[in-house]
Amino acid sequence: MLDSSKINLNTAKVLVADDNENARNIIQDMLRAFGASDIVTVRDGVEAKALLARQQFDLLITDGTMPECDGYELVRWLRNRPSDEERITPAIIISAHTRESQVAAGRDCGANYIIAKPISPQTLLERIFYITEEARSFIVGETYAGPDRRWKHQGPPASTDGRRKGDLSVDIGMAIDGNLSANELDSLVKPQKATS
């Protein structure tokens, strides 16, 4: 994302679901700063489902952890809606702490991105840009519906610097030690007999 990139969210309809009022306000303030004006906020996934079933939104931003219906379940539900237009609604999950038991749900729910709290405007805006610029296919299978997860090698979307500073190439310099011999390499990978 470049400083000179333009973003127009004037007519975009955004749904924000978070059980924490402060968190809802933070996201809402950021979206307004990005130019969005049609923002609907709800306190939980159940309320979000009811709204999504009645009207089309252009972007869903949801907390991962909410009572009754959490963000992962909400996105999974959205990805299995009957119409393709609903299914492909961009969805971003925001999480303060992902529990061990939620890691698989996060991977499999079909969200476009998962962002860690505290949210920075830069990260949120970049992710919105990525969603709209990336060429990832949306796939629907028996166990997974969502953006294709096999996209690592495509790199970041065109006209972006990369996702993290670490993505940029770095010079690691020359090797300090000499190369290992073939025997030494073999001994590293050969199965060893257990000593009893």
Added chain:
Amino acid sequence: MSVVRTIRQLPRLSRLIKAAGGVYARTALNQAAAAQQASRAEHLISIGEALVWMGEWRGLDEPTAADWESLHEASAGIIGLCDAEADAQLLRAARLLCEYIDRARNGKWSKDVGALFINTLKAIAAQDADQATRTAVLGGLEALVPQREQKAGN
């Protein structure tokens, strides 16, 4: 063999975002930073309230699973309100508390460890604490938690 269908249609947002008008990314980010700055005092008050609540939590005789869940929620709330740079140590301590509560689920929580976290969060958030003190307090927490957990039998 399972059938996988590919939808190549782009979301409506892809079209809307490129429509004429709108704002430059830099302007949008500056506006968002200004909005964040305007809410900072309010966030610090909410963090303070969460820490007061945690202080009361520390007084519980035998915290139940629901009490630990509430503590996790309060700590997660603090994470959401922190400024990633200005509150780096507080953020790290709150994350460690969430991780501890998750790690020790199945009833292996130790109230002593919980109290250690709460004391640390309060010490880091104290208005008169400077960065060096905060870093030292956080270092102490990181060193003590594994010992206390071991002592508690986790």
